Every structure is written in C-alpha cells, then in structure tokens.
Amino acid sequence: MDLDSDTMAGVIRRLRRAQGQIGGVIKMIEDGRDCADVVTQLSAASRALDRAGFKIIADGLRQCLADTNGTADADRAQLERLFLSLA
Incomplete structure (x- = not known):
C-alpha cells in the first residue's frame, strides 16, 4: 500500500x-x-496516534476499492485486521 x-x-x-x-x-x-493534567495530555497523544492510524487505513481502503487486479480481497482483509487492531 502506497x-x-x-x-x-x-x-x-x-x-x-x-x-x-x-x-x-x-x-x-x-x-x-x-x-488530571497528565492524563488529559496522554489522552490527546493517544487520539493523535489513533487518527494517524485510521488515516493510513482509510487511504488503504480507498486504494483497495479502486484496485481491480484481483488482490483487492487480500488487501481488504489485511486492512480490516489493521483497523480492528486500532479499535
């Protein structure tokens, strides 16, 4: 995935x-x-990491849906596992 x-x-x-x-x-x-201040800041860092991961996966899903060479199903399955690991 590029x-x-x-x-x-x-x-x-x-x-x-x-x-x-x-x-x-x-x-x-x-x-x-x-x-409370530490936890608030830690929560913000966690959200930033989650959003970065979701952005990568969303772009990968977009690419998989546009793919027509037969490997899209395997890529989708891999992206689904990655998505669930972040959820």
Whole structure:
C-alpha cells in the first residue's frame, strides 16, 4: 500500500504532534504535575496516534476499492485486521 504525498504529510504531522505530546507527558510526570493534567495530555497523544492510524487505513481502503487486479480481497482483509487492531 502506497500513500499519496498529501496523505503521508498529514500522517507525519499527526505523528509529530503525538511525539511532542508524549514528550510533554514525560516532562509533566518528571515535574510532578497534577494527575488530571497528565492524563488529559496522554489522552490527546493517544487520539493523535489513533487518527494517524485510521488515516493510513482509510487511504488503504480507498486504494483497495479502486484496485481491480484481483488482490483487492487480500488487501481488504489485511486492512480490516489493521483497523480492528486500532479499535
């Protein structure tokens, strides 16, 4: 599965955002910040990771549906397993 450059750029932005949020969570824990603040930031990082994964899978599904060379069924099954692993 090859992602187009626009999709890949969006996924990379989301992953970089999550990377920054995770770094922030580590710093918050090291600084002894309030538990609610840490969990809120951790939740935001988790959502960013989930959205990146779903974007990759959505683009893969789009490509599979457009595929007519006979491998679409196998690709769809693989994408379904990936989707369920994120759910």
